[in-house]
Amino acid sequence: MNNEFKVTPWEVTGEIDYDLLVDKFGTRKIDEALLERMSKYGELHPMLRRGITYSHRDMDWILDRYDAGDKFVLYTGRGPSGNTHIGHLVTWMFTKHLQDLFDTKLYFQMTDDEKFLFNENLALEDTRTLAYDNILDVIALGFDAKRTRIFLDTECIRTLYPIALKVAKKVTFSTAKAVFGFDNSYNIGTIFYTSIQAAPAFLESEIQKRSVPCLIPCGIDQDAHFRVARDVAPLLGYPKPALLHNKMFPSLMGGEKMSSSQPDTTIFTTDTPKAVKKKIANAFTGGAVSIEEQRKIGGKPDVCSVFKYEYFLFEPDDREINNLSEACKKGEILCGECKKRLTERIVRFLEEHQRKREKARERVEEFMMRDS
Numbered sequence: 001m002n003n004e005f006k007v008t009p010w011e012v013t014g015e016i017d018y019d020l021l022v023d024k025f026g027t028r029k030i031d032e033a034l035l036e037r038m039s040k041y042g043e044l045h046p047m048l049r050r051g052i053t054y055s056h057r058d059m060d061w062i063l064d065r066y067d068a069g070d071k072f073v074l075y076t077g078r079g080p081s082g083n084t085h086i087g088h089l090v091t092w093m094f095t096k097h098l099q100d101l102f103d104t105k106l107y108f109q110m111t112d113d114e115k116f117l118f119n120e121n122l123a124l125e126d127t128r129t130l131a132y133d134n135i136l137d138v139i140a141l142g143f144d145a146k147r148t149r150i151f152l153d154t155e156c157i158r159t160l161y162p163i164a165l166k167v168a169k170k171v172t173f174s175t176a177k178a179v180f181g182f183d184n185s186y187n188i189g190t191i192f193y194t195s196i197q198a199a200p201a202f203l204e205s206e207i208q209k210r211s212v213p214c215l216i217p218c219g220i221d222q223d224a225h226f227r228v229a230r231d232v233a234p235l236l237g238y239p240k241p242a243l244l245h246n247k248m249f250p251s252l253m254g255g256e257k258m259s260s261s262q263p264d265t266t267i268f269t270t271d272t273p274k275a276v277k278k279k280i281a282n283a284f285t286g287g288a289v290s291i292e293e294q295r296k297i298g299g300k301p302d303v304c305s306v307f308k309y310e311y312f313l314f315e316p317d318d319r320e321i322n323n324l325s326e327a328c329k330k331g332e333i334l335c336g337e338c339k340k341r342l343t344e345r346i347v348r349f350l351e352e353h354q355r356k357r358e359k360a361r362e363r364v365e366e367f368m369m370r371d372s
């Protein structure tokens, strides 16, 4: 493919070659042997079976330690730059699955500082308000309050700062420039920020005053931060955090990543049934120009955003998803039918989610971690 693509924590563009990213970033592809090993802890999650969670760092080591009785902590996060969309929920649901499967503690970082620093248009009050709004979506997914600590960076900074400082002292400006592409126009807060995202990976080791393994499920776009964190970890006496990487959740436009900044091609957790219907109606499918044509040559599930939604979340049954793909390719099922079904599924899913989201309002304090 001649397509240029870019995957950094701040920018995802172009048609992503996920295998090439594994080479470029130096991660490991999740292979059959690892899947086989992971299936011993419980039925493989659809994200793993379908190669959506497709790459890792040190997952074998995490399982070795786990088998030896040394439990890891989970760490993930969210940059509160807008409303939560369905793509976020997918990775958080996967995180919850890991938490339940391995019975672990989870640190959930809300980076109100990051989104303030990197976004011209957001005030600190905005990102803090958005963080509390996004937290409702996290809680609505059913995380266990006893084992889950959610925090805003600005409300937990006294805890994070000593760790962030230790990290920052080991990362030179030239490394930051090479890894993140900073130039002289970036504000100085952005340059320090990666040490704040690294800090929670070492938090449990600090608290317990021993080496506690940490596993970070995240989008592959976040890998840059944790490459840096892993490089400095041994210098600071911490274990390197292990990672599980997900592919980006597709946009309804057919592009690679659902993005909050493109509301028409993004389904938010707060969307009304009417809005969902309209967005799906306009979604890119790659279908033929006419019904006759499509009956004859068939559709293209590989490029169809409606199919991708079924694949990523809404159709967990492998046989059903194969049937759908085959029927589409043979021209037996048309885009209109698929759109109708997906719309119904999403509307039903969101109805339930929005109900839980409202109930979550009363429970926020059970989850919050703040500086004392």
Ligand code: TRP
Pocket (backbone or CB within 6 Å): 009, 075, 076, 077, 078, 079, 109, 111, 114, 197, 216, 217, 218, 219, 222
């Ligand atoms: N930087 C991430 C974002 O913009 C948020 C984040 C913070 C995160 N810590 C994390 C994501 C750990 C995954 C894992 O969304």
